[in-house]
Amino acid sequence: MRNLYISMLLSTALLVGLTGCATSKTKADSQDASTPEAVTVEAEPSESDSFDPVDWKASHPKVRGLYITGPTAGSERMNEIIQLIDDTELNAVVIDVKDDNGNITFSMEGNDAVTALDACIPYITDMPELMKTLKEHDIYTIARIPCFKDPTLATGKPELALCKPDGSPIVDGKGVAWVNPCKKEVWEYLVGIATSCKEVGFDEVQFDYVRFPVGEDAEAAAYGEEVTPENKHTYIEGFLSYASDELHAIDMPVTADLFGTVIGNPIDIEQVGQDYTALSTTADALCPMIYPSHYGPGNFNLKVPDAAPYETILAALEGSKKELQSVDEADCAVIRPWLQAFSAPWVQGHISYGGDEIRAQIQAVYDAGYEEWILWNAKCNYTSDGLEAAP
Numbered sequence: 001m002r003n004l005y006i007s008m009l010l011s012t013a014l015l016v017g018l019t020g021c022a023t024s025k026t027k028a029d030s031q032d033a034s035t036p037e038a039v040t041v042e043a044e045p046s047e048s049d050s051f052d053p054v055d056w057k058a059s060h061p062k063v064r065g066l067y068i069t070g071p072t073a074g075s076e077r078m079n080e081i082i083q084l085i086d087d088t089e090l091n092a093v094v095i096d097v098k099d100d101n102g103n104i105t106f107s108m109e110g111n112d113a114v115t116a117l118d119a120c121i122p123y124i125t126d127m128p129e130l131m132k133t134l135k136e137h138d139i140y141t142i143a144r145i146p147c148f149k150d151p152t153l154a155t156g157k158p159e160l161a162l163c164k165p166d167g168s169p170i171v172d173g174k175g176v177a178w179v180n181p182c183k184k185e186v187w188e189y190l191v192g193i194a195t196s197c198k199e200v201g202f203d204e205v206q207f208d209y210v211r212f213p214v215g216e217d218a219e220a221a222a223y224g225e226e227v228t229p230e231n232k233h234t235y236i237e238g239f240l241s242y243a244s245d246e247l248h249a250i251d252m253p254v255t256a257d258l259f260g261t262v263i264g265n266p267i268d269i270e271q272v273g274q275d276y277t278a279l280s281t282t283a284d285a286l287c288p289m290i291y292p293s294h295y296g297p298g299n300f301n302l303k304v305p306d307a308a309p310y311e312t313i314l315a316a317l318e319g320s321k322k323e324l325q326s327v328d329e330a331d332c333a334v335i336r337p338w339l340q341a342f343s344a345p346w347v348q349g350h351i352s353y354g355g356d357e358i359r360a361q362i363q364a365v366y367d368a369g370y371e372e373w374i375l376w377n378a379k380c381n382y383t384s385d386g387l388e389a390a391p
Contacts, residue, residue, distance in 0.1 A: 051248040053284055054330065060203075060253070061140045063336055065092030065374040070105030070123035072380040073130065081382065082137055088387040092140035094206055094374055095124075097197055101176070102152025104193065111196045113189050117156040131201040142204045142255070143197035147190055147239075149209040151177040160186050162213070164220045171217055178213045181273070182225045187239050191246045198252045205247060206255040206287065210236060211272040232273030240282045253284040257338070260290035263319050276320075280327050285334035287374065290316040292361075293344035304349035310360035313339065317368035336372035337365060341382060355385025362386070 066085070072078060073095050084090065096105055104120045106127035114120060124130055134141055154161035154169060154177040162170040162178040169177045179186050194205040212218065212232050221227075227235070244254045262274045269275050279286060292312040295305035300315035302308045320335055339361040343353045351357065358375065365373045375382065 050251045051253070053248075053253075056253050056284060057334055061091055063092045063140060063142075063372040063374065064090050065094055065140070065142065066090060066380070066382055067144070067338075067374060067376045067378075068093050068095045068380055069378075070096045070099055070103075070121075073105070074122075074124035077380070078130070081380070082133065082139070084382060084384060085139055086137060087390055088384050089390065090387065091138070092142060092374070093134065094142040094144050097143040097202075098145045098150075098193055100146050100149060100209075102146075102150035102154075106200075108193070108196045110199070111192055113192050114196070117152060119152050119156070127200050135201070140204070141202045142206050143194065143202040144206050144208055145190060145193055145197075146209040147207050148178050148181045148186070148211065149176060149213070150179050153186070153189060154179050157185070160189075162221050162223070164217075165222045170213060170221050172213055173215060178218075180223060181212055181239065182223050182227065182235050187242055190239075191243050194243065194247055194252065194254075195250060198247070198250050202252075204253045204255055204285075205243075206257060207240070207243065208257040210240065210256050211259070211274050212236075214271050229270035232271075233269060233275040233278060236273040237275065237278050237282050240279065244283065255285040255287060255336070256283045257287045257289060260288045260294060260316055260337075263288060263316065264323050276323055277327060280324055280333045280335075281331045283333050285336050285372075287336045287338055288316070288320065289338045289376075291338065291340040291344075291376070293340060293342075293347050293350065297349075304347070306344055306347045306350045309340065309353070309357045310364045313337070313361045313364035314368055317365065317370055321369065334372060335370050336374060337370070338376050339365070339373050341375040341377040342379075355383070355387075358386035 066081065068078070068081065072081070073093075081093070085093070098104055102119060104114050105122070106124040107120055107122050108114045131141065148162075149172065160179045160183050162180045164170065171177050190207070197205055212235075213221070225235075240254065240256055247254050256279060258274045258276060258279065259268060259272060262268045262272065263276050276286070276288070290313055292309050293306045295302075295312060297303060297305075299305050300312060302311055302315075305312040317335075317337065324332060324335075339358065340353055341358055344350045362373060365371075
């Protein structure tokens with residue numbers, strides 16, 4: 001999700017008049033994703049009517065969260081993070097359940113597909129105990145599951161790997177292998193992991209890397225299906241529709257991370273297959289990554305977006321509202337942006353990000369008419385700077 005080279009590969013010509021539904025409160029109970037026939041997956045009949053997207057959007061906590069890696073969640077540092085949440089306005093954590101290398105971060109003994117791959121590296125040695133502690137502190141728990149960037153699955157199940165016509169694997173700029181977003185078996189594997197997260201007590205699942213790879217290598221991919229720039233989005237919508245059907249049946253809401261640059265930008269939509277408007281009626285919540293450091297010079301008429309955190313976030317979310325203005329409020333996902341809690345020295349003209357810059361972004365979320373946000377720091381280095389005290 002966070003490979004910064006990607007933003008350079010994507011078009012920097014982001015449309016300034018960008019995206020969000022008038023008030024992102026609810027979604028209809030059923031979605032019919034226009035998935036190409038070759039990858040249409042029939043969900044099993046629902047065994048439960050317990051999950052109602054409308055009720056969930058009205059009743060779930062307004063998320064103000066932090067990203068947490070598996071190693072951090074399994075260490076003593078987690079006690080400090082819990083204390084930080086207790087002391088501030090924070091109320092949620094997004095924990096890596098499956099990391100960017102495809103490793104499962106806690107034991108999933110009951111998940112045959114995971115155990116067959118020997119995919120577990122149990123950084124979190126006692127997930128039930130951690131979950132119990134988080135619940136005792138009234139912390140909302142979100143399981144992050146990267147989807148199609150997965151070298152563990154690609155190696156263990158080479159028939160699911162995304163390859164070139166000569167059989168060599170498709171890799172990203174860091175040499176990491178991907179699996180085929182069009183394969184039903186990949187979809188089932190991901191939903192199985194999400195189901196295990198529900199069983200251990202997570203409140204929500206968040207799918208990341210729910211997109212097609214980009215770059216020169218990806219252009220040569222052989223999907224085994226008719227994949228074009230114009231229809232990529234239907235496979236992503238098809239997966240999330242399938243996952244929502246399956247997980248709603250066990251009372252699990254479904255969230256998806258998206259590139260901020262797909263908002264109002266048809267070029268980027270065609271590259272990665274993330275159609276912001278269509279996905280707003282497919283998932284229960286969308287988390288656009290609108291880090292100021294990810295926008296190039298001139299975006300939003302700003303010389304250096306990274307140096308203007310308030311203006312960048314406000315412009316991106318005003319674009320979100322514009323993009324989703326045609327979506328009925330009852331059908332629209334919650335919009336919950338990722339915010340920047342790190343400095344980006346690789347950006348020319350960057351500024352250091354501390355409490356003032358974090359607060360400016362949070363205020364921009366509220367000023368744009370949205371209520372939820374999550375902070376990203378890859379090293380999980382968070383402080384109370386810029387955060388309000390606990391209510």
